[in-house]
Amino acid sequence: MSSAHSLIDSGRADIVAGRPASVAHLFLERVAATPGAEAYRYPAPVDEQAADSAPGAEQWRSVTWAQAAARVYAVAAGLLSLGIRSEDRVALSSSTRLEWILADLGNMCAGAATTAVYPSTNADETAFILSDSGSRAMFAENAVQLAKVVAERERLPELQTVILFDAPAETPDAVGLKIVTLAELEQLGADYLAEHPGVVERTVAALDKEQLATLIYTSGTTGRPKGVRLVHDCWAYEGRAQEASGLLAADDVQFMWLPLSHVFGKTLISGQIATGHVMAVDGRVERIIHNLPVIRPTIMASAPRIFEKVYNGIAGKARAAGGAKYRIFLWAARTAREYARTAQANRIATGSDRVPFALGLKHSLADRLVYAKIRAAFGGRLRGAVSGSAALAPEIGYFFVGAGVPILEGYGLSETSAGSSVNRAEDIRVGTVGRPLPGTEVRIAEDGEILLRGPGIMRGYHNLPEKTAEVLEADGWFHTEDIGELSADGFLRITDRKKDMFKTSGGKYVAPSEVEGKFKAVCPFVSNILVIGNGRNYCTALIGLDESAIMPWAAERGLAGRSYTEVVADPQVHQLIDGFVQRLNADLQRWQTVKKFHLLPRDLDVEHGELTPSLKIKRPVVEREYADAVTAMYAGSNEA
Incomplete structure (x- = not known):
């Protein structure tokens, strides 16, 4: 194949090459290594009997790796007791919450494959996804998700069981459909484990790296979505690659609010298991601003729209204050961008990101007046905010980097298990999506299209061999339909979608x-x-x-x-x-x-x-x- 430029980042390739067969293996390894360490945090209502509790009050609770494993084992065994076996599809339709992660890990530890469904998907498209995937069971968050299945029951002859996270007051009648709560499934699993001790460990040990782990349906801009086939090796690779790149570290506290039905959110679960850091989980978008100073994350991920809204909100408040405050903000915003641009240019040219003395003084003053408050709004400890799923305006990126909120723009698609390239906190290059993750190859074709190859690439579209052949070559190169450029030192820049130009x-x-x-x-x-x-x-x-x-x-x-x-x-x-x-x-x-x-x-x-x-x-x-x-x-x- 002809190419204008190609590159593979082989850094720390030993970690990536030595990966186990699946994230289920990684999970068992993690539990064995740090059973008593904190794994997850989640919001829960405060006990109403507590003397100082207010109506609707919440508190963050912790789950250790051993406690998470107990529930994951019970979910996996419960699925096995229902007859779920290797590569059977089990759908998952829920907002981002701890139960989503436990259900997904339970699926993988049972050898099943998760069919991810956005909770906002309407009944018709939900039925299409469940039918096309051949899903035999489904985790549903609540009555709203259950109602979609009941309404389209005739189109779903293979669906046998629905497991509810939140049980409704009345369970609707659905012919031929077994409806249980998550708690009931876990009890089934506990009973099954008592009769078959070691069954989960044996099931995980038998997993093959090329076995189907996930079907993520693209939310494409036209036509029916396509099911992207991601095998166990995709997620195991992503976990180790995120660890090897330094994107995630063992002492991180990550705030996870992204939709886990989207590949961007899901891939970060793999990285969290590989490194063992704490993940605080709450998908309620309206709670993000409230949660940040409570969680005080060191790392979080977001779509660019959130950073744009934060910037617009800061600018709007300054404008409303008027007079000197607004002028100070405008000056500080210009200074942040100038500082970030100058530091980046010097780092590229000389390897040092030092800036002229006068600019440094301006920046220090702006920091005391403006930037420190912005960092505090993010919790005060953020070492990196990963931005993906769409392009981030460079001016927004320069502003936040200059203000001490490093936005690490990255790149990937559903077809690449999300993570393909990302900026690192120690070497941010605004306007690019960073360098490829270790083990991922990047090539720029003669027409400017970005091609990718590596363990994270999908194995094809579900039931669509012709569509697969259009984008995936026999030697493993995937056509992204994005146009881009690759710098001499390996930074990738996306210029546009090929079909949008x-x-x-x-x-x-x-x-x-x-x-x-x-x-x-x-x-x-x-x-x-x-x-x-x-x-x-x-x-x-x-x-x-x-x-x-x-x-x-x-x-x-x-x-x-x-x-x-x-x-x-x-x-x-x-x-x-x-x-x-x-x-x-x-x-x-x-x-x-x-x-x-x-x-x-x-x-x-x-x-x-x-x-x-x-x-x-x-x-x-x-x-x-x-x-x-x-x-x-x-x-x-x-x-x-």
């Missing part, structure tokens, strides 16, 4: 994500932006605003009491955003500039099918929904 009617290529990222950096009110221009004679944009940022601004300008839809339709708001569009255009090539834009009457969301569960924009869906607005932006343009 478009050519204007004037023959100029535009990478929309580049333009969109730049706009997010200059406009603190934006939530989502979609740049359009394929075959057109200029670019336009559909823009959704961040309600929490624009509504306070609007209230200060006589628009208090109006709805979001009314606010974004007001000429003052259009004029405000137009100013940011002009700032954007000043930094673009002529053919990239956004000539017209339309403010959406509501922001894009998952519920309306415009965003994937990992918050990627479904471009065709959005363009179809707002086709009239797009047409209006090109009216009278004399397009070819």
